[in-house]
Amino acid sequence: MNENIDHAIKAKKQAHALWKFQGRPADPCNELVINKKQTTYELRKQCRNEIAQRRINDREEIIQARVMDNKLFHKLISRQRGKLGKLIDELHVDQSSYSETNILEGWRIHFSNLAKKSNTSKFDIQYLDTVDNKQNPLQRGFTENSAPLIATLMIDEFERENKDLKKTTILGMLDAKSAFDVVRQLPAEAEIHKRAFTLFGNICRSGKNSMEWRIAERQLSIKNMKSNSWFIEIKKLCLKYDIDDPYSFLITPLSKFLWKKLISTKINSYWEKRINDESKLYQTLSYLEMSYKIGQCHPIARTVDANIRDIAKIPVRLKIATGTYILQTNRAAFNQNKIDVVCMLCNCSEETLAHFLLGCTRLEYIRRDILEKITNTCSLLFAKYNLSVEIDLLTVVVNPYAYCITSAHLELTIDINIHLEPLCRHLIYTDCTISDMNY
Ligand SMILES: [Zn+2]
Numbered sequence: 001m002n003e004n005i006d007h008a009i010k011a012k013k014q015a016h017a018l019w020k021f022q023g024r025p026a027d028p029c030n031e032l033v034i035n036k037k038q039t040t041y042e043l044r045k046q047c048r049n050e051i052a053q054r055r056i057n058d059r060e061e062i063i064q065a066r067v068m069d070n071k072l073f074h075k076l077i078s079r080q081r082g083k084l085g086k087l088i089d090e091l092h093v094d095q096s097s098y099s100e101t102n103i104l105e106g107w108r109i110h111f112s113n114l115a116k117k118s119n120t121s122k123f124d125i126q127y128l129d130t131v132d133n134k135q136n137p138l139q140r141g142f143t144e145n146s147a148p149l150i151a152t153l154m155i156d157e158f159e160r161e162n163k164d165l166k167k168t169t170i171l172g173m174l175d176a177k178s179a180f181d182v183v184r185q186l187p188a189e190a191e192i193h194k195r196a197f198t199l200f201g202n203i204c205r206s207g208k209n210s211m212e213w214r215i216a217e218r219q220l221s222i223k224n225m226k227s228n229s230w231f232i233e234i235k236k237l238c239l240k241y242d243i244d245d246p247y248s249f250l251i252t253p254l255s256k257f258l259w260k261k262l263i264s265t266k267i268n269s270y271w272e273k274r275i276n277d278e279s280k281l282y283q284t285l286s287y288l289e290m291s292y293k294i295g296q297c298h299p300i301a302r303t304v305d306a307n308i309r310d311i312a313k314i315p316v317r318l319k320i321a322t323g324t325y326i327l328q329t330n331r332a333a334f335n336q337n338k339i340d341v342v343c344m345l346c347n348c349s350e351e352t353l354a355h356f357l358l359g360c361t362r363l364e365y366i367r368r369d370i371l372e373k374i375t376n377t378c379s380l381l382f383a384k385y386n387l388s389v390e391i392d393l394l395t396v397v398v399n400p401y402a403y404c405i406t407s408a409h410l411e412l413t414i415d416i417n418i419h420l421e422p423l424c425r426h427l428i429y430t431d432c433t434i435s436d437m438n439y
Protein backbone atom coordinates (compact mmCIF):
# COMPACT_ATOMS: atom_id res chain seq x y z
CA MET A 1 0.00 0.00 0.00
CA ASN A 2 1.27 3.48 -0.73
CA GLU A 3 0.73 6.90 0.74
CA ASN A 4 -1.84 7.95 -1.86
CA ILE A 5 -4.03 4.96 -1.12
CA ASP A 6 -3.70 5.67 2.59
CA HIS A 7 -4.94 9.24 2.05
CA ALA A 8 -7.76 8.07 -0.17
CA ILE A 9 -8.97 5.57 2.43
CA LYS A 10 -8.93 8.19 5.16
CA ALA A 11 -10.82 10.66 2.98
CA LYS A 12 -13.41 8.03 2.10
CA LYS A 13 -13.92 7.05 5.76
CA GLN A 14 -14.29 10.68 6.75
CA ALA A 15 -16.83 11.35 4.00
CA HIS A 16 -18.77 8.28 5.01
CA ALA A 17 -18.79 9.32 8.67
CA LEU A 18 -20.02 12.83 7.87
CA TRP A 19 -22.77 11.46 5.66
CA LYS A 20 -23.83 9.02 8.41
CA PHE A 21 -23.72 11.77 11.01
CA GLN A 22 -26.08 13.92 8.93
CA GLY A 23 -28.70 11.15 8.92
CA ARG A 24 -27.71 9.35 5.68
CA PRO A 25 -29.27 11.78 3.15
CA ALA A 26 -30.57 10.06 -0.02
CA ASP A 27 -30.72 13.03 -2.42
CA PRO A 28 -28.02 12.48 -5.10
CA CYS A 29 -27.48 16.25 -5.30
CA ASN A 30 -26.63 16.48 -1.64
CA GLU A 31 -23.08 17.68 -1.08
CA LEU A 32 -22.27 14.89 1.36
CA VAL A 33 -23.55 12.21 -1.01
CA ILE A 34 -21.44 13.66 -3.83
CA ASN A 35 -18.40 13.84 -1.58
CA LYS A 36 -18.87 10.22 -0.50
CA LYS A 37 -19.01 9.11 -4.16
CA GLN A 38 -16.02 11.19 -5.17
CA THR A 39 -13.81 9.81 -2.40
CA THR A 40 -14.79 6.27 -3.43
CA TYR A 41 -13.78 7.01 -7.02
CA GLU A 42 -10.53 8.51 -5.85
CA LEU A 43 -9.68 5.40 -3.84
CA ARG A 44 -10.39 3.14 -6.82
CA LYS A 45 -8.25 5.35 -9.04
CA GLN A 46 -5.32 5.18 -6.62
CA CYS A 47 -5.62 1.38 -6.43
CA ARG A 48 -5.59 1.09 -10.22
CA ASN A 49 -2.54 3.35 -10.39
CA GLU A 50 -0.72 1.20 -7.89
CA ILE A 51 -1.51 -1.99 -9.82
CA ALA A 52 -0.31 -0.43 -13.05
CA GLN A 53 2.85 0.82 -11.39
CA ARG A 54 3.58 -2.65 -10.00
CA ARG A 55 3.13 -4.17 -13.43
CA ILE A 56 5.59 -1.66 -14.90
CA ASN A 57 8.08 -2.41 -12.12
CA ASP A 58 7.75 -6.15 -12.63
CA ARG A 59 8.46 -5.80 -16.30
CA GLU A 60 11.41 -3.55 -15.63
CA GLU A 61 12.72 -6.12 -13.16
CA ILE A 62 12.39 -8.87 -15.77
CA ILE A 63 14.25 -6.87 -18.35
CA GLN A 64 17.02 -6.11 -15.89
CA ALA A 65 17.21 -9.69 -14.64
CA ARG A 66 17.47 -11.01 -18.17
CA VAL A 67 20.83 -9.35 -18.44
CA MET A 68 22.03 -9.79 -14.88
CA ASP A 69 20.48 -12.80 -13.19
CA ASN A 70 19.28 -15.84 -15.07
CA LYS A 71 17.57 -17.57 -12.15
CA LEU A 72 15.63 -14.50 -11.08
CA PHE A 73 14.58 -14.01 -14.69
CA HIS A 74 12.93 -17.42 -14.88
CA LYS A 75 11.28 -16.93 -11.51
CA LEU A 76 9.83 -13.62 -12.58
CA ILE A 77 8.66 -15.00 -15.89
CA SER A 78 6.75 -17.80 -14.21
CA ARG A 79 5.22 -15.30 -11.79
CA GLN A 80 4.10 -13.21 -14.76
CA ARG A 81 2.51 -16.27 -16.35
CA GLY A 82 0.37 -16.75 -13.27
CA LYS A 83 -1.40 -20.03 -12.63
CA LEU A 84 -0.85 -21.30 -16.18
CA GLY A 85 2.88 -21.24 -15.57
CA LYS A 86 2.55 -24.14 -13.17
CA LEU A 87 1.35 -26.40 -15.97
CA ILE A 88 4.63 -26.30 -17.82
CA ASP A 89 7.00 -26.08 -14.93
CA GLU A 90 8.69 -29.30 -15.92
CA LEU A 91 9.73 -30.72 -19.25
CA HIS A 92 10.38 -34.44 -19.75
CA VAL A 93 12.72 -35.51 -22.50
CA ASP A 94 14.22 -39.01 -22.72
CA GLN A 95 13.35 -39.97 -19.17
CA SER A 96 15.06 -36.87 -17.79
CA SER A 97 13.14 -33.94 -16.47
CA TYR A 98 14.09 -30.34 -16.83
CA SER A 99 12.84 -27.35 -14.92
CA GLU A 100 13.49 -23.65 -14.34
CA THR A 101 16.80 -22.65 -15.88
CA ASN A 102 17.39 -26.11 -17.36
CA ILE A 103 14.23 -25.99 -19.41
CA LEU A 104 16.02 -24.51 -22.41
CA GLU A 105 18.47 -27.41 -22.40
CA GLY A 106 15.50 -29.79 -22.44
CA TRP A 107 14.06 -28.12 -25.51
CA ARG A 108 17.45 -28.20 -27.18
CA ILE A 109 17.71 -31.97 -26.69
CA HIS A 110 14.13 -32.48 -27.80
CA PHE A 111 14.62 -30.62 -31.06
CA SER A 112 17.99 -32.15 -31.83
CA ASN A 113 16.36 -35.57 -31.37
CA LEU A 114 13.72 -34.59 -33.88
CA ALA A 115 16.40 -33.89 -36.45
CA LYS A 116 18.12 -37.25 -35.89
CA LYS A 117 17.31 -40.41 -37.76
CA SER A 118 15.25 -42.63 -35.51
CA ASN A 119 16.03 -46.31 -35.07
CA THR A 120 12.51 -47.49 -34.58
CA SER A 121 11.74 -51.00 -35.81
CA LYS A 122 8.68 -49.82 -37.67
CA PHE A 123 10.80 -47.85 -40.12
CA ASP A 124 10.74 -48.93 -43.76
CA ILE A 125 14.41 -49.93 -44.00
CA GLN A 126 14.28 -50.52 -47.72
CA TYR A 127 13.01 -47.00 -48.34
CA LEU A 128 15.61 -45.57 -46.02
CA ASP A 129 18.35 -47.29 -48.05
CA THR A 130 16.98 -45.80 -51.24
CA VAL A 131 17.05 -42.32 -49.73
CA ASP A 132 20.52 -42.83 -48.27
CA ASN A 133 22.29 -44.52 -51.13
CA LYS A 134 20.44 -44.06 -54.34
CA GLN A 135 20.17 -40.30 -54.29
CA ASN A 136 20.64 -38.80 -57.72
CA PRO A 137 24.19 -37.42 -57.92
CA LEU A 138 22.76 -34.17 -59.25
CA GLN A 139 20.39 -33.69 -56.34
CA ARG A 140 21.22 -30.69 -54.18
CA GLY A 141 19.48 -28.87 -51.39
CA PHE A 142 18.69 -30.53 -48.05
CA THR A 143 22.02 -32.30 -48.45
CA GLU A 144 24.98 -31.63 -46.24
CA ASN A 145 27.35 -28.82 -47.24
CA SER A 146 25.29 -27.54 -50.12
CA ALA A 147 23.95 -24.04 -50.52
CA PRO A 148 20.48 -23.41 -51.94
CA LEU A 149 22.12 -21.51 -54.78
CA ILE A 150 23.92 -24.70 -55.88
CA ALA A 151 20.60 -26.53 -55.95
CA THR A 152 19.17 -23.77 -58.12
CA LEU A 153 22.19 -23.95 -60.40
CA MET A 154 21.71 -27.67 -61.04
CA ILE A 155 18.08 -27.24 -62.04
CA ASP A 156 18.85 -24.15 -64.05
CA GLU A 157 21.73 -25.72 -65.95
CA PHE A 158 19.63 -28.81 -66.69
CA GLU A 159 16.96 -26.60 -68.20
CA ARG A 160 19.53 -24.66 -70.23
CA GLU A 161 21.11 -27.88 -71.52
CA ASN A 162 17.69 -29.02 -72.67
CA LYS A 163 17.24 -25.72 -74.47
CA ASP A 164 20.51 -26.32 -76.32
CA LEU A 165 19.25 -29.79 -77.24
CA LYS A 166 15.86 -28.32 -78.13
CA LYS A 167 14.10 -30.47 -75.53
CA THR A 168 11.41 -29.46 -73.12
CA THR A 169 12.09 -29.44 -69.39
CA ILE A 170 9.39 -30.33 -66.95
CA LEU A 171 10.08 -29.54 -63.32
CA GLY A 172 8.21 -30.71 -60.25
CA MET A 173 8.82 -28.42 -57.29
CA LEU A 174 8.06 -29.19 -53.67
CA ASP A 175 9.28 -25.93 -52.30
CA ALA A 176 10.89 -22.87 -53.78
CA LYS A 177 13.26 -20.58 -51.97
CA SER A 178 13.81 -17.03 -53.04
CA ALA A 179 17.31 -16.89 -54.41
CA PHE A 180 18.00 -13.28 -53.79
CA ASP A 181 18.18 -11.44 -50.51
CA VAL A 182 18.00 -7.75 -49.93
CA VAL A 183 19.59 -5.83 -52.75
CA ARG A 184 21.38 -2.64 -51.83
CA GLN A 185 23.38 0.16 -53.30
CA LEU A 186 24.15 -1.39 -56.65
CA PRO A 187 21.42 -1.80 -59.25
CA ALA A 188 19.69 -5.16 -58.87
CA GLU A 189 21.24 -6.36 -62.09
CA ALA A 190 24.76 -5.81 -60.75
CA GLU A 191 23.92 -7.56 -57.47
CA ILE A 192 22.70 -10.57 -59.40
CA HIS A 193 25.92 -10.62 -61.39
CA LYS A 194 27.91 -10.51 -58.16
CA ARG A 195 25.98 -13.49 -56.86
CA ALA A 196 26.58 -15.38 -60.06
CA PHE A 197 30.30 -14.70 -59.92
CA THR A 198 30.43 -15.73 -56.26
CA LEU A 199 28.80 -19.01 -57.14
CA PHE A 200 31.18 -19.54 -60.04
CA GLY A 201 34.11 -18.83 -57.69
CA ASN A 202 32.82 -21.51 -55.30
CA ILE A 203 32.61 -23.99 -58.15
CA CYS A 204 36.16 -23.19 -59.29
CA ARG A 205 37.46 -23.88 -55.79
CA SER A 206 35.36 -27.01 -55.30
CA GLY A 207 37.92 -29.12 -57.20
CA LYS A 208 37.91 -31.62 -60.02
CA ASN A 209 36.05 -34.24 -58.02
CA SER A 210 32.93 -32.21 -57.57
CA MET A 211 30.02 -32.65 -59.93
CA GLU A 212 29.66 -28.88 -60.31
CA TRP A 213 33.29 -28.44 -61.34
CA ARG A 214 33.00 -31.21 -63.92
CA ILE A 215 29.87 -29.73 -65.43
CA ALA A 216 31.52 -26.31 -65.55
CA GLU A 217 34.57 -27.77 -67.26
CA ARG A 218 32.46 -29.64 -69.82
CA GLN A 219 30.23 -26.69 -70.68
CA LEU A 220 33.05 -24.17 -70.91
CA SER A 221 35.08 -26.46 -73.20
CA ILE A 222 32.42 -27.60 -75.62
CA LYS A 223 29.75 -24.88 -75.72
CA ASN A 224 29.94 -21.90 -78.02
CA MET A 225 28.75 -18.37 -77.20
CA LYS A 226 25.29 -19.09 -78.61
CA SER A 227 24.62 -21.73 -75.98
CA ASN A 228 22.06 -21.17 -73.26
CA SER A 229 24.38 -22.65 -70.64
CA TRP A 230 24.73 -20.74 -67.38
CA PHE A 231 28.49 -21.09 -67.71
CA ILE A 232 28.35 -19.34 -71.06
CA GLU A 233 26.38 -16.56 -69.34
CA ILE A 234 29.30 -16.31 -66.93
CA LYS A 235 31.67 -16.12 -69.87
CA LYS A 236 29.62 -13.25 -71.32
CA LEU A 237 29.64 -11.48 -67.96
CA CYS A 238 33.40 -11.82 -67.82
CA LEU A 239 33.63 -10.03 -71.17
CA LYS A 240 31.25 -7.33 -69.98
CA TYR A 241 33.20 -6.63 -66.80
CA ASP A 242 36.62 -7.06 -68.35
CA ILE A 243 37.47 -10.20 -66.36
CA ASP A 244 39.72 -12.98 -67.73
CA ASP A 245 38.31 -16.13 -69.36
CA PRO A 246 36.36 -18.12 -66.73
CA TYR A 247 38.01 -21.33 -67.93
CA SER A 248 41.36 -20.12 -66.66
CA PHE A 249 39.89 -19.55 -63.17
CA LEU A 250 38.49 -23.06 -63.27
CA ILE A 251 41.93 -24.52 -63.92
CA THR A 252 43.79 -22.22 -61.51
CA PRO A 253 41.23 -20.93 -59.02
CA LEU A 254 41.82 -17.78 -57.00
CA SER A 255 41.41 -17.82 -53.23
CA LYS A 256 38.00 -16.84 -51.96
CA PHE A 257 39.32 -13.47 -50.81
CA LEU A 258 41.10 -12.61 -54.06
CA TRP A 259 38.16 -13.71 -56.20
CA LYS A 260 35.74 -11.61 -54.17
CA LYS A 261 38.04 -8.62 -54.38
CA LEU A 262 38.46 -9.02 -58.14
CA ILE A 263 34.76 -9.21 -58.92
CA SER A 264 33.85 -6.38 -56.54
CA THR A 265 36.41 -4.07 -58.10
CA LYS A 266 35.41 -4.93 -61.64
CA ILE A 267 31.66 -4.71 -61.08
CA ASN A 268 31.83 -1.53 -59.01
CA SER A 269 34.01 0.32 -61.48
CA TYR A 270 31.82 -0.73 -64.40
CA TRP A 271 28.63 0.50 -62.73
CA GLU A 272 30.16 3.64 -61.30
CA LYS A 273 31.23 4.68 -64.76
CA ARG A 274 27.94 3.68 -66.35
CA ILE A 275 25.73 5.43 -63.79
CA ASN A 276 27.78 8.60 -63.85
CA ASP A 277 27.81 8.60 -67.65
CA GLU A 278 24.05 8.14 -67.73
CA SER A 279 23.42 10.77 -65.07
CA LYS A 280 24.79 13.34 -67.50
CA LEU A 281 21.85 12.56 -69.76
CA TYR A 282 19.23 13.28 -67.12
CA GLN A 283 18.60 16.96 -66.71
CA THR A 284 17.07 16.44 -63.28
CA LEU A 285 20.29 14.91 -62.01
CA SER A 286 22.47 17.69 -63.38
CA TYR A 287 23.13 19.10 -59.92
CA LEU A 288 24.45 15.84 -58.55
CA GLU A 289 27.47 16.16 -60.84
CA MET A 290 28.78 12.67 -61.43
CA SER A 291 29.09 11.99 -57.75
CA TYR A 292 27.70 8.46 -57.61
CA LYS A 293 30.02 6.26 -55.60
CA ILE A 294 29.13 2.65 -54.95
CA GLY A 295 28.60 1.89 -51.30
CA GLN A 296 28.71 5.55 -50.33
CA CYS A 297 25.89 7.78 -49.29
CA HIS A 298 25.78 11.17 -51.02
CA PRO A 299 26.80 13.81 -48.46
CA ILE A 300 23.60 15.82 -48.93
CA ALA A 301 21.68 12.83 -47.57
CA ARG A 302 23.57 12.98 -44.29
CA THR A 303 23.92 15.29 -41.34
CA VAL A 304 27.04 15.83 -39.26
CA ASP A 305 25.14 15.36 -36.04
CA ALA A 306 22.12 13.19 -35.44
CA ASN A 307 19.93 16.17 -34.63
CA ILE A 308 16.34 15.20 -35.32
CA ARG A 309 15.45 18.66 -36.65
CA ASP A 310 18.28 18.50 -39.17
CA ILE A 311 17.32 15.02 -40.27
CA ALA A 312 13.76 16.18 -40.92
CA LYS A 313 15.13 18.65 -43.46
CA ILE A 314 16.83 16.02 -45.60
CA PRO A 315 13.94 14.59 -47.67
CA VAL A 316 12.89 17.88 -49.25
CA ARG A 317 16.54 18.79 -49.73
CA LEU A 318 17.03 15.58 -51.72
CA LYS A 319 13.95 16.30 -53.80
CA ILE A 320 15.36 19.66 -54.81
CA ALA A 321 18.76 18.17 -55.65
CA THR A 322 17.34 15.35 -57.74
CA GLY A 323 14.85 17.59 -59.52
CA THR A 324 11.82 15.81 -58.10
CA TYR A 325 10.39 18.75 -56.17
CA ILE A 326 7.50 19.93 -58.30
CA LEU A 327 7.64 23.57 -59.33
CA GLN A 328 5.12 25.41 -61.52
CA THR A 329 7.45 25.11 -64.50
CA ASN A 330 7.58 21.29 -64.09
CA ARG A 331 3.84 21.15 -63.64
CA ALA A 332 3.29 23.09 -66.85
CA ALA A 333 5.74 20.90 -68.78
CA PHE A 334 4.15 17.62 -67.72
CA ASN A 335 0.49 18.57 -67.61
CA GLN A 336 -1.79 18.62 -70.62
CA ASN A 337 -4.05 21.23 -69.08
CA LYS A 338 -2.83 24.75 -69.45
CA ILE A 339 -0.93 25.54 -66.30
CA ASP A 340 0.52 28.91 -65.60
CA VAL A 341 4.27 28.76 -65.15
CA VAL A 342 4.13 31.93 -63.08
CA CYS A 343 5.06 31.60 -59.42
CA MET A 344 1.93 31.39 -57.32
CA LEU A 345 3.53 33.16 -54.39
CA CYS A 346 4.61 36.42 -55.99
CA ASN A 347 2.79 36.26 -59.33
CA CYS A 348 5.57 38.12 -61.03
CA SER A 349 7.86 35.65 -62.72
CA GLU A 350 8.26 32.05 -63.82
CA GLU A 351 8.68 29.64 -60.97
CA THR A 352 11.98 28.07 -61.94
CA LEU A 353 14.36 26.54 -59.43
CA ALA A 354 16.43 29.70 -59.40
CA HIS A 355 13.37 31.82 -58.80
CA PHE A 356 12.10 29.54 -56.09
CA LEU A 357 15.35 29.31 -54.17
CA LEU A 358 16.88 32.71 -54.82
CA GLY A 359 14.59 35.15 -56.56
CA CYS A 360 11.02 35.01 -55.30
CA THR A 361 10.20 38.27 -53.54
CA ARG A 362 7.58 36.66 -51.32
CA LEU A 363 10.26 34.49 -49.74
CA GLU A 364 12.77 37.32 -49.63
CA TYR A 365 12.22 38.21 -45.97
CA ILE A 366 12.99 34.76 -44.64
CA ARG A 367 16.00 34.04 -46.78
CA ARG A 368 17.89 37.33 -46.81
CA ASP A 369 19.97 36.54 -43.71
CA ILE A 370 20.63 32.96 -44.56
CA LEU A 371 21.59 33.68 -48.17
CA GLU A 372 24.05 36.23 -46.93
CA LYS A 373 25.56 33.64 -44.59
CA ILE A 374 25.78 31.16 -47.45
CA THR A 375 27.55 33.66 -49.71
CA ASN A 376 30.01 34.61 -46.97
CA THR A 377 30.79 31.03 -45.96
CA CYS A 378 31.21 30.08 -49.57
CA SER A 379 33.66 32.90 -50.30
CA LEU A 380 35.69 32.00 -47.22
CA LEU A 381 35.87 28.32 -48.13
CA PHE A 382 36.69 28.92 -51.78
CA ALA A 383 39.45 31.30 -50.77
CA LYS A 384 40.80 28.83 -48.21
CA TYR A 385 41.05 26.08 -50.84
CA ASN A 386 42.15 28.36 -53.69
CA LEU A 387 39.25 27.46 -55.92
CA SER A 388 39.44 29.58 -59.02
CA VAL A 389 36.06 28.56 -60.43
CA GLU A 390 33.20 30.96 -60.62
CA ILE A 391 30.68 30.47 -57.87
CA ASP A 392 27.18 29.75 -59.04
CA LEU A 393 24.92 30.46 -56.10
CA LEU A 394 22.19 28.14 -57.30
CA THR A 395 24.61 25.22 -57.62
CA VAL A 396 25.95 25.98 -54.16
CA VAL A 397 22.49 25.88 -52.62
CA VAL A 398 21.35 22.76 -54.46
CA ASN A 399 24.56 20.77 -54.09
CA PRO A 400 27.57 22.51 -52.52
CA TYR A 401 29.60 19.33 -53.01
CA ALA A 402 29.59 19.94 -56.76
CA TYR A 403 32.84 21.82 -56.18
CA CYS A 404 34.60 18.88 -54.52
CA ILE A 405 35.61 17.29 -57.76
CA THR A 406 38.80 15.44 -56.93
CA SER A 407 39.61 13.38 -53.90
CA ALA A 408 42.12 16.11 -53.00
CA HIS A 409 39.09 18.07 -51.89
CA LEU A 410 38.44 15.77 -48.97
CA GLU A 411 39.06 18.54 -46.46
CA LEU A 412 36.81 20.87 -48.41
CA THR A 413 34.11 18.21 -48.20
CA ILE A 414 34.48 18.10 -44.44
CA ASP A 415 34.33 21.91 -44.21
CA ILE A 416 31.19 21.94 -46.35
CA ASN A 417 29.66 19.24 -44.14
CA ILE A 418 30.13 21.43 -41.10
CA HIS A 419 29.73 25.00 -42.32
CA LEU A 420 27.92 25.19 -45.63
CA GLU A 421 25.57 22.24 -46.05
CA PRO A 422 23.52 22.95 -42.89
CA LEU A 423 22.81 26.48 -44.19
CA CYS A 424 21.77 25.26 -47.64
CA ARG A 425 19.64 22.52 -46.16
CA HIS A 426 17.97 25.03 -43.90
CA LEU A 427 17.29 27.50 -46.72
CA ILE A 428 15.67 24.84 -48.88
CA TYR A 429 13.64 23.49 -46.01
CA THR A 430 12.34 26.93 -45.05
CA ASP A 431 11.47 27.84 -48.65
CA CYS A 432 9.59 24.62 -49.19
CA THR A 433 7.75 24.85 -45.90
CA ILE A 434 6.56 28.41 -46.55
CA SER A 435 5.62 27.56 -50.09
CA ASP A 436 3.64 24.47 -49.02
CA MET A 437 1.76 26.57 -46.48
CA ASN A 438 0.68 28.96 -49.23
CA TYR A 439 -0.82 26.32 -51.51
ZN1 LIG B 1 7.79 33.99 -56.72
